[in-house]
Amino acid sequence: MTDTAPYTPPKVWTWDHASGGQFANINRPIAGPTHEKTLPVGKHPLQLYSLATPNGVKVTIMLEELLSLGHTGAEYDAWLINIREGEQFSSGYVEINPNSKIPVMVDHSTETPTRVFESGSILLYLAEKFGAFLPKDHHKRTETLNWLFWQMGSAPYLGGGFGHFYAYAPEKWQYPIDRFAMETKRQLDVLDRNLADRQYMAGDEYSIADMAIFAWYGALAKGWLYDAGEFLSVHEYKNVLRWADMLLERKAVQRGRMVNRSWGEPSEQLRERHDASDFENKTQDKMQET
């Protein structure tokens, strides 16, 4: 594209395969599989196919939290999906997630396997299956779901909007960066005000709403996303930071963040997870490194 020439959209949009910036090779205007391949299936009831982006981390935190409560039915195999290589477009993947995004989970403990796609749907599914991290009280349950849905509808402005134009687009354009920076800061302020007099997003109970929001906005407030901490003045959101630091002290959160991670420090990557002992082995690696 050129941004010096005036632009008049054509009558009918057509696909220019060269456009798209970073990730151009995996963004398409059509759905469906690009190649035939079946997915691996491990020994545990729950099979997760994912990557340690914020949407992936939400679910691995939840699974580790369930295991830490003693729900052995939440044992899982976590398989790495390399989205830059287009593994989300395999026939096996599309069959369980027609949207070709990570994460997706299959529950093999039901009479026939149950496919669960969209990270928010997976969180709700697990919360209901194990009766955990979703309050029973009517008001608290409703408030938890309010904030879970808030996260699902808000994060695209952070990730697909701000993150894309600030960090990934082929050039920097002021208008989209301004637009999405403003909305991202508004969202941080929504959270900060909510946490001013609450310990957790939905009140006094830790819930799936915290996990979902932490994965995106906790990471953002900590300066981990898009190298944008200074640009967005994240230090202003003191309540979000207090809450994020509190969650980061949880062992399940620390573990969940490592699963299906394929970048960063080797000791913080657990590219695949098939057993709780996988974490202990990583801890030994880390001790040897330091």
Place this chain on the structure above:
Amino acid sequence: MTDTAPYTPPKVWTWDHASGGQFANINRPIAGPTHEKTLPVGKHPLQLYSLATPNGVKVTIMLEELLSLGHTGAEYDAWLINIREGEQFSSGYVEINPNSKIPVMVDHSTETPTRVFESGSILLYLAEKFGAFLPKDHHKRTETLNWLFWQMGSAPYLGGGFGHFYAYAPEKWQYPIDRFAMETKRQLDVLDRNLADRQYMAGDEYSIADMAIFAWYGALAKGWLYDAGEFLSVHEYKNVLRWADMLLERKAVQRGRMVNRSWGEPSEQLRERHDASDFENKTQDKMQET
């Protein structure tokens, strides 16, 4: 902004009050109320504060469907929120929806009123309260929630992405239009493939997933959103169109689309809805018009 000059983002983003294109006056980088005002409360158990945008229409379709099934507990007052005038920033509104977006609902039938915000959360709340439009069967229920969450995470690319840059931004820029047109077409194709061998989004039962997706993607396929039917070649998505036309035959869908509408033909606007007879009165208006 100028898009001829190279742009280097500043170290720290600051708010330029003049930027933002259409809706610039209601987009802010901060949350919270701008003025003191309480909300009206009518006689019915459910109080809805909304506008007939796709997110608003989802909920009014659901309420009308519930009433058509005979659930008198779903009687509601629908109050118009003029978002261009900033009514979503009143103290009363922010108290029930800290995110200042439409729609928001308050259930006064519970021991203390229950606030429900985010359209997906409202749909799920109503489905569970009345035991309707959310299948009981494990697989079907899961699939319904998969698609409900899919809609919540996908439509921001259609509305806040494609719609904004194609229809509302102060200038046309090719890169964001291409980016979001491609994603919007991909989403339409995801739906079209799903509906190739299904009557409804989650299978053979009409559900809240259909209502949520119809409000956005049904309207888009019918060419009603952003005047973009030709640009996106919506006629290609034949299964989406078949399904949308099927839903449009439902009286509750027709009614739901009218509620809190403040634009278009006067006979199709029911700016506020306080009683089922409000629709019959509109029908008389329409007969007099024609």
